[in-house]
Amino acid sequence: MMPGIEGIRTFLRRLGFEEKAVDELVKQIEYFEMEAPERDDIVRDYLRDECIERLVKEIVLEILRLGKKEVRILDVAAGSGFFTERVKRKLEEKGIRVEVHGLDITPSMLKRLRDKDITPIWGVAERIGDSIRIANDHYGLDVPEKFDVVFSTLAFHHFLNPEEVLRSIREVLEDGGKAVIIDVLKHGHGEFKDTLKDTHLGFSIEEMRGMGLRVFRNAEVRPLGLHCEVDGILIGLYKAVFSRAKT
Secondary structure, eight states: OOOOHHHHHHHHHHTTOOHHHHHHHHHHHHHHHHHGGGHHHHHHHHSOHHHHHHHHHHHHHHHHTTOOSEEEEEEETOTTSHHHHHHHHHHHHTTOEEEEEEEESOHHHHHHHHHTTOEEEEOOGGGHHHHHHHHHHHHOOOOOSOEEEEEEESOGGGOSSHHHHHHHHHHTEEEEEEEEEEEEBOOOOTTHHHHSOOSSOOBOHHHHHHHHHHHOSEEEEEEEEEEEEETTEEEEEEEEEEEOOOO
């Protein structure tokens, strides 16, 4: 059973967040709690069906390139599991055995993950390892602490400290594993910070590559030639792939 807002505040403080960051995260949680029941429909409104299929294909392609028959996957800021579920299904159709987990901070989203047969983890993107350890201790879970692939879709611009999120992802990647980020390119629509609770107005290819290379040895970042549409405004999308070198 998930705690109320005060319990969430206590959890965030235990993870080391200062009060200003706690306040910002709580605002995001309250926003996405309201959005949770319609989250799948909202994603469909943002993206055409062919765009959704292409995004799933891009993530699946990167996972298949590992050449493994069994993969352990973590979706960070998984939300309702809209993309998580589709990636899992596509991999299984190709004969890949998949163990899939979804990390999110919004309690109502975790219920939707569970309903889609995705193991939910209550936690914060900037503190993935700590979130897993606390979840295992407090809720009697047996969530693994390392994954072959960590991906995140349309969430990176919501993170308070994106570079810290990349470091957090790197911590939970197996040697030779990879991170896949799909998100919005940099834009000038400042109103989204109020209407959509966006923390950042996207990132340029150069910004993402720079962040990636400060954390990983390899960084491949490119525009996808795809857009999401919000209130009639088209926002471009990119894919970033970061690999953790084998030691």
